[in-house]
Amino acid sequence: MRIVLVGPPGAGKGTQAAFLAKNLSIPHISTGDLFRANISQQTDLGKLAKSYMDAGNLVPDEVTIAMAKDRMEQPDAQGGFLLDGFPRNAQQAVALDEMLTAEGMKLDAVLDLEVPEDEVVKRIAGRRVCRNDSAHVFHVSYQPAEQEGVCDICGGELYQRDDDSEDTVRKRLEVYHTQTEPIIDYYKAQGLVVTISALGKVDEVTARAMQVLGKADDQ
Template identity: 45%
Template structure:
């Protein structure tokens, strides 16, 4: 049973790949962005609490975020495995996720990081901003977002390295090729750590499904 994280800088394509990989592995893809939007839309108690911070332009505290994620991981579809996108982002969230899984006798299987050179990320994000009319997404703003990723999220990834469950995957090239590399990386980590492999190699045509 695979419980994994997919991480990568803005513009790395991890949202697209998360959907593809979760389909191939038969596990649910869970985006923290979706969790926030659901709770706010449904006006759950956690959603109301988070909205207070969001309306003021403040970061939602780890405590609130952790409780939202814990609630989502308790849902039946996540019991069969999951792929988390966008969490954890801080050392405190790493500890919280460990505690959530340990409570049920589980642990993370794999942490995948999509790597893309900054110059290509800037180019991708500027192109997307132009296409979607995001005038505020200037090269300076985009570079700031990338700097924050390097300063904060990369430290989170490093915290998993000692567990020998991290695989860094080249996020450049054709989407199908990246999907194949990701699947092989998941297989390799599970094989290395002694977990039963659940991934089979797929060809480009298969990856379209």
């Protein structure tokens, strides 16, 4: 299957992408991983992307599209893939369609993870991270530390990252609504969108996704 995964920040896209890709035996292709791999391997595209990032500028769509195209042409992606974070806007969605059409391929489904905005803010703004080890993550509501502000694992101070503040989360949601949400309408016009609730336990969300993707694959 060839799937695009969309949803607002805090919808759990990265977590669900990993589970779904494993269950479907297809590679999980995320924009973040593409950038990190190209930059660490010092590819021409990685050097180009880094030059924009170092200057504090957004990486142009053409560079992101070229990275995605290169990754989708790798042998392990010939039988399908799950795209996470790409396409991010309408221009990238059109470019993806053109790429696939040129190869005689098409998308099977666009999985839209739906989460109420207040829940997104609660999920992200409630995160607390240990200053000693960023892998130690707690949540004021869903996974509180035994002692407020203190890491259960190492005793380090727990703090809220700037990226997790409510103001920042709401700004990220605005960007999502403006730039990324329009691709849902673009794909709805093609009959590709399947929407599921991303509320509940991780395995419950995965089960819902597998069920709707199975139906999409039967169409």
